[in-house]
Amino acid sequence: xxxxxxxxxxxxxxxxxxxxxxxxxxxxxxxxxxxxxxxxxxxxxxxxxxxxxxxxxxxxxxxxxxxxxxxxxxxxxxxxxxxxxxxxxxxxxxxxxxxxxxxxxxxxxxxxxxxxxxxxxxxxxxxxxxxxxxxxxxxxxxxxxxxxxx
Amino acid sequence: xxxxxxxxxxxxxxxxxxxxxxxxxxxxxxxxxxxxxxxxxxxxxxxxxxxxxxxxxxxxxxxxxxxxxxxxxxxxxxxxxxxxxxxxxxxxxxxxxxxxxxxxxxxxxxxxxxxxxxxxxxxxxxxxxxxxxxxxxxxxxxxxxxxxxxxxxxxxxxxxxxxxxxxxxxxxxxxxxxxxxxxxxxxxxxxxxxxxxxxxxxxxxxxxxxxxxxxxxxxxxxxxxxxxxxxxxxxxxxxxxxxxxxxxxxxxxxxxxxxxxxxxxxxxxxxxxxxxxxxxxxxxxxxxxxxxxxxxxxxxxxxxxxxxxxxxxxxxxxxxxxxxxxxxxxxxxxxxxxxxxxxxxxxxxxxxxxxxxxxxxxxxxxxxxxxxxxxxxxxxxxxxxxxxxxxxxxxxxxxxxxxxxxxxxxxxxxxxxxxxxxxxxxxxxxxxxxxxxxxxxxxxxxxxxxxxxxxxxxxxxxxxxxxxxxxxxxxxxxxxxxxxxxxxxxxxxxxxxxxxxxxxxxxxxxxxxxxxxxxxxxxxxxxxxxxxxxxxxxxxxxxxxxxxxxxxxxxxxxxxxxxxxxxxxxxxxxxxxxxxxxxxxxxxxxxxxxxxxxxxxxxxxxxxxxxxxxxxxxx
Numbered sequence: 022x023x024x025x026x027x028x029x030x031x032x033x034x035x036x037x038x039x040x041x042x043x044x045x046x047x048x049x050x051x052x053x054x055x056x057x058x059x060x061x062x063x064x065x066x067x068x069x070x071x072x073x074x075x076x077x078x079x080x081x082x083x084x085x086x087x088x089x090x091x092x093x094x095x096x097x098x099x100x101x102x103x104x105x106x107x108x109x110x111x112x113x114x115x116x117x118x119x120x121x122x123x124x125x126x127x128x129x130x131x132x133x134x135x136x137x138x139x140x141x142x143x144x145x146x147x148x149x150x151x152x153x154x155x156x157x158x159x160x161x162x163x164x165x166x167x168x169x170x171x
Numbered sequence: 172x173x174x175x176x177x178x179x180x181x182x183x184x185x186x187x188x189x190x191x192x193x194x195x196x197x198x199x200x201x202x203x204x205x206x207x208x209x210x211x212x213x214x215x216x217x218x219x220x221x222x223x224x225x226x227x228x229x230x231x232x233x234x235x236x237x238x239x240x241x242x243x244x245x246x247x248x249x250x251x252x253x254x255x256x257x258x259x260x261x262x263x264x265x266x267x268x269x270x271x272x273x274x275x276x277x278x279x280x281x282x283x284x285x286x287x288x289x290x291x292x293x294x295x296x297x298x299x300x301x302x303x304x305x306x307x308x309x310x311x312x313x314x315x316x317x318x319x320x321x322x323x324x325x326x327x328x329x330x331x332x333x334x335x336x337x338x339x340x341x342x343x344x345x346x347x348x349x350x351x352x353x354x355x356x357x358x359x360x361x362x363x364x365x366x367x368x369x370x371x372x373x374x375x376x377x378x379x380x381x382x383x384x385x386x387x388x389x390x391x392x393x394x395x396x397x398x399x400x401x402x403x404x405x406x407x408x409x410x411x412x413x414x415x416x417x418x419x420x421x422x423x424x425x426x427x428x429x430x431x432x433x434x435x436x437x438x439x440x441x442x443x444x445x446x447x448x449x450x451x452x453x454x455x456x457x458x459x460x461x462x463x464x465x466x467x468x469x470x471x472x473x474x475x476x477x478x479x480x481x482x483x484x485x486x487x488x489x490x491x492x493x494x495x496x497x498x499x500x501x502x503x504x505x506x507x508x509x510x511x512x513x514x515x516x517x518x519x520x521x522x523x524x525x526x527x528x529x530x531x532x533x534x535x536x537x538x539x540x541x542x543x544x545x546x547x548x549x550x551x552x553x554x555x556x557x558x559x560x561x562x563x564x565x566x567x568x569x570x571x572x573x574x575x576x577x578x579x580x581x582x583x584x585x586x587x588x589x590x591x592x593x594x595x596x597x598x599x600x601x602x603x604x605x606x607x608x609x610x611x612x613x614x615x616x617x618x619x620x621x622x623x624x625x626x627x628x629x630x631x632x633x634x635x636x637x638x639x640x641x642x643x644x645x646x647x648x649x650x651x652x653x654x655x656x657x658x659x660x661x662x663x664x665x666x667x668x669x670x671x672x673x674x675x676x677x678x679x680x681x682x683x684x685x686x687x688x689x690x691x692x693x694x695x696x697x698x699x700x701x702x703x704x705x706x707x708x709x710x711x712x713x714x715x716x717x718x719x720x721x722x723x724x725x726x727x728x729x730x731x732x733x734x735x736x737x738x739x740x741x742x743x744x745x746x747x748x749x750x751x752x753x754x755x756x757x758x759x760x761x762x763x764x765x766x767x768x769x770x771x772x773x774x775x776x777x778x779x780x781x782x783x784x785x786x787x788x789x790x
Contacts, residue, residue, distance in 0.1 A: 039487075039488045040468070040486055040487055040488045041468065041488065042488035043468065043469060043470065043471050043485060043488065044468060044469045046471070047430060047469050047471070070488070074489070077489075077490050078471075078488070078489070078490050081471070081473060081490040081491065081647075082470070082471025082472050082473050082491070083471070083472040083473065083644075084430055084431075084470075084471040084472035085471060099392070099641075100392030100393045101391075101392045101393030101549075101550075101587060101590070101621065101623045101634075101637070101638075102392075102393040102547075102549035102550050102555075102621075102623050103392075103393075104392075104393075104634075104637050105550045105551060105623060105625055105629050105634070106550070106551070107776070107780075110775065110776045110777075110780070113775055114775065114777065117752050117775070137431055137472070138390065138392045138431075138472070138474060138641065138645075139389075139390070139391070139392040139393065139394070139395070139431065140206075140431055140432075141206045141207070141389075141395035141398035141399075141431065141432050141434075141435070142206050142207040142209070142210060142244070142395065143207075143393050143394070143395050143547055143549040143555070143621075143623075144207045144244030144245050144247075144395075144547075144549055144555035144556050144557075145207050145210050145211070145244060145245070145247075145555070146549065148210065153433075155206075155209045155210035156210055157207075157210030157211065158210075160780040161750070161775065161776060161777045161780045161781070162750055162777065162780050162781040
C-alpha cells in the first residue's frame, strides 16, 4: 500500500475524528517508526487541521519523532525507581556501546536509543525495553550481551 | 462469549452459571502475566504450562489461569497453586514439568521455589502467610489474582457488574453521590479531592452534555499502581466509570491511557469491547434505559497530561497545555462542557463502595482519608512490588514488614512519595501514618502512589537534581515561573553536584521555590520545588558536604568521586580489565591485584558493576 493510502486508512479508522489526532499520529508512527513530513501534511489536509497545529502536537509529545529511526528502538527507563538503581550508568554504557547519544540512531540504522520516563515495571529496574522485549535489573555489564540478541 | 444481557436478572443468571463453572474442584494454577513479570519471562512459563499440561495428559484435569499483577513483582514470575494456596516464585520454564508432576499430581511442595522471608530467612509455603501479603488489605488489587483480565466471564463470575446493577436499579443518581460522599473517598490521583463532592458539582453544573474521564496517564516516574490495576482488572475501572456516569448524568466517557503501557491499553480495549457486546455499555444498559459509551485515547508521553486541564486539551486533539482553573473543569472541562475526571484507582473503588456500602468503607483508614491505597513500593527495598494498605499505616510497616527492609543489608536513608510533586522523607518520619494529610504536612504528598525507597548509596542532591531535570523536560513552557524557574533550579543543583556550588545556593533555591509555588499556572510548576524543599529540610548536611567540602557522601555525583581498587579483596581475575571502556585498568598477573589509572578513568562504574567481590571501591 502506498504511504498516502495507508495514512488514509488510519484516518478512516478513527472516522477522521480530530480529537483522535494523537492516536492517529501514534498509528502512523507505528507504521513508519517516525512521522514523515508528507504524512503530517496529509493529516492536516484530510482532517482540516492547520498544519501548524499538527506540527505542534507532533513535537509536543516525546513519543513522536520527526526523524527516521533505526530498525530496533531501545527505550532506557529513567524513572525514579530505575534511577536510584543506576539507570543513568546503563544509559551511558548503551551510548558507549552504540556510539550514539540519547535520541540518536546508529550509523547502520540498526538501533535508535531513546529514554522513557517510566514503563511500569519499576519493581525490576533498571529496565530497558528493546522493541517489545523487556529486560530487568540491568547493569553496565549486561548491556553488550543483550545487544547481540538483535 | 455470552449473549447480550437485557436485564438485571440476565446478569444474575449469568453470574450464577459462571460461578458454578468455576467451582469445579479441579486443581488451579495461576500464573502472573503482569508487565513487571515479563522481563523475567512469564510468557515462556505460561507457554511451558500449556505444552506440559497436554504432554502429561492433564489438560482436562487442571485449570490454568493467566492473570494480572500479583504484586510481589521482585520475585516474578509468580505461580500460585490451588488447593493449598501454594506460592512459587521466580519460576522458570524448566520448573514447570516438576510443578505438575510433583505438586499437582503428588501434592508435594517444591522447596526451592518457595518464598524466603528476607527478615527471618525461613521458607513460606502459603501465599497468605508471606509477610509481604499479610499486612496488606487488598480490597482493590485482590481480584487481580482471581481473574484473567481479558475474560469478562471471570469478572462476572466473582460478582463483577453487580454494583452497576445495584446502582442502576436500586439507587437514584443522588443516592449514589450521597453514598460516595459518605464513604469519604478522595481522589487517588494525587490531590485527594473528595470524589463525591466532585461528582455532585458536575451533576449540578448547567448543561445537557457531560463527560466522565478516566485518568490513566500515570506519569509519575516510579509509580505503576494504575498500570497494575488497569491491566490486571480493567472491568473494575469500567464498572466504576459507568456508575459514575449514571450518577453524574453523562453519556460519553473517555479513558486516557499512557502509550507506554501497552498491556494496560490492550486489556482496557478488550474489556471495553466485551462490555459493549454484553450490553453493559452502549444503549439501554441492562434494560435500564441508561445510555453510555466510552472511547479510549492514547497519550503521547507527556507528564503534564496527567493534569486535568492538560489532559482534556489533549483529548480535544490539541497539545497538552494546562490552563488556569478559575473556572473548574466540573463546570467547563472537555469541549467546555461539565467534565468529571478521576484516576484509575478512584474509579476502581466505586464498585466496592456501592456493593459493600459506605459505612463498611469508612471503617478502613483515618479520619480524613478513608479506604485503602495502592503503592508502588520500589527502589532499594527487598520486596519490590504493588502493595495495597489501609490509609494510616505507618511508613515503617510498609517498608520493613511488607517491603522486607533494605536490600543488601544497607541502611535506610529516605522514602520518596508523590512523584516529582512529592518529597523525600527521612528516617525520623518512619512512624508517620500514611494518609493524604500527614504526607502533605511532612512536605510530601500522596501522589498517584509511588513509594521509592532510598538507601545510604542514594545521593539526595542527585535525587533533587533528577526530579528537576525531569520537570525541566516535561514543563510545557506555557508559563514563565515553571519554564524558567525549574531550569534555573536545575542549573544550581547541577553546579552543586559538580562541586561548583557556593554557600548562597541553598538560600537561592529556597527563594526560587517560593516563587514557583506562588506563581505557576498549574500544579506541575507549583509543586516542582517539593523534592528540593524536602531534601534541603531533611538532608541539609548532604547539600553542605557537596558545597563546602566538595564531597558526595553517597558516592554518586561523578565529579566528586573517584574509583579505586581495594587490593586485599582483588584476586586479579581481570573481569574489570575487560569491562573498562578506557583501558584504565591493567592486569598485573594472576593473583595480583589490578592497577587502576585514575587519569584515564571516566567514572562510568563498569568495573564497580562487574566486580562481584567488592574489590572496587568508590568515595
